[in-house]
Amino acid sequence: MKNGPLFFFGLFVALTLSWAGTVLLSNHQLGALTPFYDENESASFPLRQPGVAARGQLVYADLGCASCHTQQVRRPDFGSDLARGWGERQSVARDYIFQARVQLGTSRVGPDLTNLGARKPAYDAEDLMKFLYTGMIPGTKVVTHPPCTYLFDERAIVGETSKLALNLTGGFTPAAGCQIVPTEGAQSLVAFLLSLNNTYDYPESRPMPVEKAKPEAAKK
Amino acid sequence: MTTVQTNASHEVTAIDTAARWPLLLLIHASIKWLVLSGVLALIGSIQLVQPVFLSTCAIFAHGRIVAMQESIFIYGWAANAGLALALWILGRLGGSPLRAMNWVVVGTLAWNVALVLGLIGIATGDATSIAFLQLPRYVQLLMVVAYGAIAVPGVLAWAGRRTEGTFAAQWYAVAALFLFPWLFSAAQLMLLWSPVRGTLQAVAGGWFSQGIWTLWLAPLALAPAYYIVPKVTGRALPSYEFAPHSFWCLLVVGGFTGGRHLVGGPVPAWIASLAIVSCVLLLFHYFVVFMNLRGGLGRGSTASRLVAVGLLAYVLGGLVDAITAFRGVAAITQFTFVEVAQQQLALYAGFTLILLGAIYFAVPRLLGRGWFSANLVIGHAAIAFTGVALLVVSLLGAGWVQGHDLLDAKISFADIAIHTRPWLLAATAAQGILLLGNLLLLVNFLETACAGCCASATPTENPFREPSTMEATAS
Structure with missing residues (x-):
């Protein structure tokens, strides 16, 4: 030294x-x-993100959603990722090649979002908007997510009600003559979340651990 | 490492007086950031048990609070305090007064202005969502330049040192000074200016965030620890001949732990395997640190007790890191509060306690006067020990419950929140306790510095004091 x-x-x-x-x-x-070209479907995967989803990913980064949500389904022998219906296969590197800022996440205070657009039963944009506004999963009464009311505008109804206005009930009903309308940020965020759909099976996403699977199958 | 100075007149030297105000400026900034980071940590912790808390305001969105807290803790508290102590140690061990201290003042101002701008950026929507690199890219260039300015006197002191040999404290300080700008700018290039493709971002991000710990924060904490412990014990460090191996082990192997949090993820499996092996190899480093500095345990002043507990937590943090890296354990603990607990064990219980102890040790020597209130020092230490223990234990508990619940696909996330709630309430209380302790430090520091400020106008008749009166002794 x-x-x-x-x-x-x-x-x-x-x-x-x-x-x-x-x-x-x-x-x-x-x-x-590179993307994988499937001759049977005459298309290559993964699909490119629509522009609005790419913008939504910026909102996802800006609000720090990754501090509580992951975007990765781990290998089959890891945790309950597959059993929870977060995906039918493990995530592979090819899934992410078109994403400008990959946010795999390090914490699961909330569920994984990798395949939110492929969930069954499927979410629609309206459900997600209401969820973001109220913080309550549709059909429940408990606030489990911080309500992101800043992603919405409360506006006076001038003429017709906006097509985008949320159809809220209960304690969240806006005052008479008012409507709750999602901002552009909310619309892109929801478009991004619904675009998360990595269901295409690549060759490399199938390597099930054969040697490991056999003894387990024998036990059953 | 036998530079034990028993003569009181050596305790405050020209080396300290020359560096006094620039270094106190750094320490001052760091303490204020530490308090602010505590406030944000408390808010974030409350939000975990009460999602509605402050959630209607975009600035207080949980993700942004976490991003701001993390940035303030690392770039506000850790950087300012770590640099101040590294410079002080390099000056003292280099044997001559620090030169070019104006650079420190300019650099400190620029660094903290950049940080404020970056935080405004995060609050208004420019967070990057990359761990430890949350600040928007437009302030990061300024931060690299400012860091360079602050580091100038340290490099000059190292290059112009008068002593024949070098000490472990110096190696760690110099390593931290040099490695951060490289690491930081490489990460910026790969992640923000010209991002790498797909999941490589996660690999590069992991390399950076682990590197920030092993190549920068850990050396910044070990430099004062290796300086203070032999001074307090008054003995040569045992097994000191292993210290160089431990040093290089940390730097070479530490950087390879980057894939630590990618176990099972969408990256090639060898990245995680390499990280797991590295985490285990790194135990050699932690073991040697423990062997070297074990003499600091259980004796001396409050300052040295803070350092000792910090070192113990540092070693424990490495051990927990290695254990939770294994795939079998990670299957339960990955993505849970156990990882937060490990991080707090290393960053708060390890790094912060060592640095707090070092600040309590260094400020009286820089100012030439004791702390304003010894009771506040003792009180802070007691509060910090309680808070840290409660924080780590409650987060470990929360993580353990959460990990087992996550494994069972039938347990919903709402139920997991209910199961972890008591533990998270305890963690919230711990954050409150820690904040209270750091407020005590802030008050004590301001009073001490103000007194020093007024007194330095008139020459004191006896600027040199016995070392024992320099520290608030609790024993």
């Missing part, structure tokens, strides 16, 4: 090694990942 330049060089090498070992190597493996 007495040799200053050598010490400095050591520091640089330490950082570069780990960068090369994790980022550069994985870039070598995944950086050139």
Whole structure:
């Protein structure tokens, strides 16, 4: 450590090694990942995000949704991801190649959202809007999500009621002559959430752990 | 590392007086950020048990609160305090007064202005949603430049050191000074200016956020720890010959723990495997740190007790990190509050307690006068120990319950929220306790600095004090 330049060089090498070992190597493996062309369907997957969904992803990032929600279905032997109906297969790197800012997330205070657009029964935009406004899952009375009322405008009804206005009941009914209308942010966010739909089965998303599956099957 | 100074007249030297006000400026900023980060942590914690709390205002959206709290904690508290102590140590061990301290003042102002602008950016909708890199990209360039300015005296002190050998405290301080700008700018390039493709962003983000811990924050905490413990015990460090190996182990292996949180995710499995192996190899580093600094446990002043508990938490944090990295354990603990608990164990109980102890140690020596109130110091330490223990234990409990509930697909998220609620209430209480403690520090610091400010106008008849009166001793 007495040799200053050598010490400095050591520091640089330490950082570069780990960068090369994790980022550069994985870039070598995944950086050139292309969409998968399916000849039977004459289409390539994943599909590109519609523009409004790409804008919605920015709203998702700005509000920090990733602090409570993940966007990844883990491998079949990991947790209850598949059993909870978050997807029919594990997420693979190819699912994300068109996303400008990938937010896999690190916390599951709330459910995973990877395939929100493919849930059964399906959510529609109206349901999600109401959920964001009230914080209550449709059909329940408990607030489980912070109500994002700032994504909505309360406006006076001039002429006809807006087509987008929320049809709210109970304690949330707006005052007479008023309506609750989603802002552009809310519309893009919901469009993004509904665009999350990675159901196409890539060749690499199917490698079930064969050796592992056999003894389990034998037990059953 | 046997630079034990028993002579009181060596306790406050020209090295300290030259660096006094610039370093106190850094420490001052750091303490205010620590308090603000505590306020936000409390709000965020309340929101977890009461989702309606402050949720109608976009600025207080939970995600934004988390992003702001994290940024303030790392770039406000940790950076300012860590840099102040690293510079102080480099000056003292370098053997001559720090030069170019004007750069520190300019850099500190620029860094904190950039941080304020960045926080306004997050509050108004420019958060990046990348862990530890939440600040919008338009302030990050300024932050790199400001960091460089603050680091100048440290680099000069290292390059112009008068001592023959070097000390572990110096290695860690210099490593932190150099590694952060590289790490930070590489991450900005890969994630914000010219983002890499798809899930590579998660890999690069993981490399950055783990790097911030192992290559920057951990060295920033170990530098004062390696400086203070031998000073307090008055003995050479045991097993010191292993310290260089431990140092290089942290830097070389630490960077490879980046895939730590990607277990089971949509990235090649080798990335996670590499990270798991690295987390285990890193135990060597933690073990050597424990062997070196175990002498600091259980003796000395309040300041050194804070450092000692911090070190214990630092080592424990590494151990928990290694255990929860394993796939079998991660299957339960991944994405739960256990990971938050591990982070708090390392960042709060480890890093913050060491730095708080170091601040309690350094400020009297910088100012040449003792703390305004010894009772406030003792009170803060007691509150901090209670709060940290409660926080980590309650988050571990919440995570354990949450992890097991998540495994059972029949348990809904509403039920999980009900099951974790008591634990999260305890964590909220802990955040309140910690905030209270840090307020005590703020009051004490302001009083001490003001007294020092007024007194320094007239030369004191005896600027040198016995070391024992410098610290608020509780024993």
